[in-house]
Amino acid sequence: MLSYLENTDIALWVGESYYAYPALLAFHIVGLATVVGIYAMRDLKVLGLFPALSLEPFVVLNRLALCGFLINAVSGLLLFSSQASYLATSVPFLSKLSCITVAMILATTIQKSLKIEFESSNHGEAVVSAQLRAMSAASLAAWTGAIIAGRLIAYIF
């Protein structure tokens, strides 16, 4: 299946075109900064940094973060397609995907609990539960892991 993916027209285009690979990498870093940047700020806010900053706008910013994620899911899949069978057994690549899966499950859960919190307490300061803090700390760790593993794809197998 992986070699089938590698031989699709689009995967061959990614691998052979002069522009495709760098263009996809350019999209990938814009998406990275958007999704990880926004979630990192939200997690740090939940963990007690920026005391004067309201947490509520992060419920709105979630949509922008998801746009970043979508850009990276599409550009990432296309980048993957050109080297599918190599990456499928690459330890850093598999670690990166595991980190992102955990981080996105946490992001969805955190977003849900923030939404419930702000719907019940009209624009007040949110009560940050211990559980929410733990999830935010785990989310920060997962995104950090994803960045480390992602960079290492180019260096170790």
Added chain:
Amino acid sequence: MWSYLADIAAGSALNLWIAETYWLWPVMEIIHFMGLTLLLGGLIVIDLRMAGHLRLLSATSVHQLLPLVIMGFILNLITGVLFFYGDPGRYSINIGFQIKMILVLIAGCNALLYHWRVSPLMHNLATGDDTPLLAKCTGYTSLTLWFGVLLAGRLIPYVGTG
């Protein structure tokens, strides 16, 4: 200017150490990526508020994000200088690198404009208030420039030597 700086870097003890330490380059790249995440993440929130979005935030509360943005910038300045020192011949003549540095410089000027002219206008704004036109321009300019920095930087390995 870049070839002058490259001459200083080439052959220096720091240059040789970076070139010879095989694990250093990926470690610096990881730090550079974390720095950019802090820089861009903080700026997205600050600049969008300046542009008049996210009005649930009071315009002054977003200033609390600035230390983190500056920390991200410093991390990337340090790792960036080390990249240049590690491979001066490649960076000094790279068009992507040169464009990136010009964009960083303009973004720096924009930040000074923010500090001197825009920031005082924001102090009187409360939650829900719209922002003045100058603040909107500065906010969108900042976001455009920094995402431009990101693109130019990512393309350094792929663009020609100018």
